Structure formats: C-alpha cells, structure tokens
Amino acid sequence: MSSSHAKVAVGASKDSSFLGGRIPSEIEIMAKQLKDLDQEMFRKILKAVVSAIEGKDCREAMKAIAENAALPEERLSYVVAGMYRLLKEALRIPTSSLKQEVFKEDLRELRIPEEFITDFASVVFGNRRTALEAVATQQGPRLPSLKDFRWRVDVAISTSSLARALQPSILMQMKLSDGKAHRFEVPVSKFQELRYNVALILKEMNDLEKRSVLKIQD
C-alpha cells in the first residue's frame, strides 16, 4: 500500500479500512449490487437513506423508488441496508480522525464505482454533516434537557399570617424533554445565587472551547 494511506482510528493494522478489520456484510453485498445501478437511481436511494438518518419519515420516498419496476425489491433492500450502515459508520468517526481521501480510498478497495464514492463523500464531508451529527447527539444517552422555561415575579402584599408582607418572589416553571414539569418558588436571595452560577457555567463552557490543549486530535 502507498505511504499516503494514513493510519485511521479503527484497527491497528495499517491496511484496515475505517470500517474495521472485517467489512460488515451488508456493505460488501451493497458494493456488489452497485455495479450496474444507474446514478440517478443511486442518488434517489441515497437521498432517502440520508433522510432516514436525519430522523425524517421517508416511507413515501421509498415507496416511490420500490414501485419503479427497474429495480427488484431484494436488490433495493441490499442497497439501502448497505448505504445506511456505511454512512452511519463513517459519521461516527470525527472528521479530525477520518479524512476524505482515506474514506474514498477505503471505498475504492470495496470496488464501489468512483462516481458513487464522490456522492458518499459529499454526504459525509459536506455541509449536511452538522445536521446529521446533531441528530446523532439527540439519540445518544442523555439527561433530560430544558424544553420550556417560564417565570413570574410576584409580590405578596398581604397573607393570612402577615398583614403587610411586601415580599417579592419568583415563580419558575420548567418543562423537560422527558415530559416532566417542575414548578417552584425562588426567593430573591436564592435567585441571585442561581443567576451567578448560570453565568459561571457559561464562562466555563466558553473557556473550555478556547483551551486548545483539550482539542483531542489523532
């Protein structure tokens, strides 16, 4: 192999592809199926698969493709499965670890036609990448996040225990991504503490991004 074949994150052997030591079978099968597929059809299928990865409903698109008599259903399913797996595996690796040339080289080894390699590369390394990563982040393990945050400032004028209260207080309502809602009171003194801490969190996050020593690169 030429010396331009750089080492990739996966596998110790310098000949292994970004897909690992053993190429997943659905990708190998897909590679065979792509041989006499026309590019227009390929692009239609690719578009639908990318849609699916983004979490969108692509049943209509797939139905339209399947109804095209030129492609038998079995062949279509092999192509779809292989494409999906290939893209998922490539998107999993950060762009700092897997470079476009290496990606293309690995696909050439699978004997995937050159024009299809270009199309695959445009998905993995193009400007759609950020959106695809955002979806993957959403699907990962996470704690609930804040979906909705409302607040109200009240002043208690008078209460059953205190004829003249004149006490401001903040009422907060949070709706979380897991569907739970929390409503609670925050006394003004506690609010100052809360606000200070949130500002501190933001500062920490900003600082973290600036610290280049923590940018983990291969």
Next chain:
Amino acid sequence: MRGHTHGQESRDLWGCNMADVETSKSLTGLLNGIAQIVYYNNAEITEELLKNELYPDLTQEEFRAMHEKMKGLLKSIATANMDQAQLEAFLTAQTRKQGTGGVSAEQAAALSRFWKSHRARVRESLLGQSRWEPGLKGLTWRVDLQTSASRGGATNIPVALVELELGRAGEDSDFVCLEFDEAKVNQVLKKMAEIQESIDAIVHRS
C-alpha cells in the same frame, strides 16, 4: 444580681429598674418559648415545660392566662410586623390599660427587647407559611467535555450537568438533573437578566 431595691434606683424608658430584671428574665424566657412553638416549629417545647421551668410558683390557671396574653400580644406585633415606632405606640397603649388586660412597664420592656432581636426571624417564618409551592433549596453543577458517543454525533462539545434541589421545609427534597448545551445556557442566562430587570423595577418602586 442585687435583691429587691426600691425608690431611688434609675429607671429606663419603660420605667424599669434593676429589681424588675428578675421578672424580666422569666418573661423573656416565656416569649422565647412561645416563639419556638408558634414560629420556629420546635416540637420539644411545650406549655407544661415552660410553666415548670419559668413559673413554677404560679397555678395552672394563672400561668395559662399569662401565656395566652403574651401569645396574643406577640401575634399582634408579628402580624403587623411592627417597626420601632409602631411597637412603642402599641406597648405604651398596653401599659395604660386597666386591670388584667394591660402590661406592666417591665413586661413592655421585655417585649420590646424580644421583638428587636427576633423580628427578622419571625417574619421569615410567617412568610414561609404562605409558600405552598416547593422552593429552590440549592443547585450543583459541572461542565463536561463530550468526546465521543456510540452512535456518533458532535465531538468535543461542552455539556453542563445541573442538579436542582427542590422542596418544602421539613420535607424530603426532590433532585432534578438536567443537561444543557452552550446555546441553552445562554438562553437561560438571558431570561435571568429579564427576571432581574423585573425585580429591580419593583424594588425601585417600593
């Protein structure tokens, strides 16, 4: 502590002298006890305990009457959250009352001293009685750097994990854990600035 003396001793604002200090001590103790029961939720203090410790020589009835009277006076003062001027006017009026309804000068002095030192705490307790929602008791947080995930996704992104402690006094707290990305923290901070503006407007007006 000198024993009972009469006549020429100097008297303070309420007309009290050294001799009155003894009675004062018991009354101060009683007022403290009342506050513990009514405002500070101290279950260990009882009426019986107070009588035995502070007024062992009184009969049950005599003590009960005194206890109720002091409790009533304290309640009036607390509900109105009296300031110095109001308190003086109130107590002066009480000292002028005839019969058992009134208070003596030394009792007025004890009440005045007591309120000066307990006013803030009693007020806080009363405000708490009108809070029905759980309150924010505290928060802890940390910022992590997410480097990778099983299904991929953006790498090297800071993630803030926040734990809020919510609850009411005397009850077990709820702990709510959330995660935030930078954009979300920014959003929340903006809302907090709005809240601050709102508070400032109110405080300024009052």
